Amino acid sequence: KAGVTQTPRYLIKTRGQQVTLSCSPISGHRSVSWYQQTPGQGLQFLFEYFSETQRNKGNFPGRFSGRQFSNSRSEMNVSTLELGDSALYLCASSFGTNAEKLFFGSGTQLSVL
Amino acid sequence: QQPVQSPQAVILREGEDAVINCSSSKALYSVHWYRQKHGEAPVFLMILLKGGEQKGHDKISASFNEKKQQSSLYLTASQLSYSGTYFCGTELGGNKLVFGAGTILRVKS
Numbered sequence A: 001k002a003g004v005t006q007t008p009r010y011l012i013k014t015r016g017q018q019v020t021l022s023c024s025p026i027s028g029h030r031s032v033s034w035y036q037q038t039p040g041q042g043l044q045f046l047f048e049y050f051s052e053t054q055r056n057k058g059n060f061p062g063r064f065s066g067r068q069f070s071n072s073r074s075e076m077n078v079s080t081l082e083l084g085d086s087a088l089y090l091c092a093s094s095f096g097t098n099a100e101k102l103f104f105g106s107g108t109q110l111s112v113l
Numbered sequence B: 001q002q003p004v005q006s007p008q009a010v011i012l013r014e015g016e017d018a019v020i021n022c023s024s025s026k027a028l029y030s031v032h033w034y035r036q037k038h039g040e041a042p043v044f045l046m047i048l049l050k051g052g053e054q055k056g057h058d059k060i061s062a063s064f065n066e067k068k069q070q071s072s073l074y075l076t077a078s079q080l081s082y083s084g085t086y087f088c089g090t091e092l093g094g095n096k097l098v099f100g101a102g103t104i105l106r107v108k109s
Helices: none
Strands: A005-007 A010-013 A019-024 A031-038 A042-050 A053-057 A064-068 A074-078 A087-094 A108-112 B004-006 B009-013 B018-023 B030-036 B043-049 B054-056 B061-065 B070-075 B084-091 B097-099 B103-108
Touching: A005 A087, A010 A019, A019 A087, A019 A108, A031 A074, A042 A064, A042 A074, A042 B084, A042 B097, A053 A064, A074 A087, B004 B084, B009 B018, B018 B084, B018 B103, B030 B061, B030 B070, B043 B061, B043 B070, B070 B084
Parallel strands: A010 A108, B009 B103
Antiparallel strands: A005 A019, A019 A074, A031 A042, A031 A087, A042 A053, A064 A074, A087 A108, B004 B018, B018 B070, B030 B043, B030 B084, B043 B054, B061 B070, B084 B097, B084 B103
16 A cells, blocks of 8 residues: 655745645545654644535634645645745555545755845 | 743663653643654644543553643653654644643663
8 A cells, every 4th residue: 555645855945936736645635734854843734625625724824725625635836935935845645534544655854045 | 822841952872760740720621642753743632631531642641630730741661763853732622722832852872
């Protein structure tokens, strides 16, 4: 059974640009959550999608957005990139939304120059 | 709101035991434990639910004290493979978790 797949693995952007990250959950999983991981702030929740609907949102500015498609694949977008957006972005999938075991992907390492 | 983990780091020799604590200032409904090895994704270890029901890993145990709003992860007879950063997460609804800063565990031979 394939795990959670995130693409791309590494990304380098400059300030002001925008970026789209992709996440394919484990087959059969309908919930996808996104987390930002930085050395200073640790793991921080961005948002959760279930059946194409955003169910939860973290305390991030509106520049961070996401969506989920009918096949449960998810994308997150960050517009007008800032240096502080440099981080590892992790996607996690689960079957449901009731405080479930999360399966994390390997992440996308974003560097903003 | 972020749970507090202690210790921040611990070094063990193979076969030794360790305890990692996770405390919250808010009422806990469940506590989730994950381990992340360097350069890898976090991996699920265990969920502890309010009411005492425990799910997860059978080689690592944990407790959940609702009154103290605290959970402890017990690693006994540690192995080299236990090395990594351990995170506890508390539930804010759905799969929205707020994670502690992590405890770095290093097991030496």
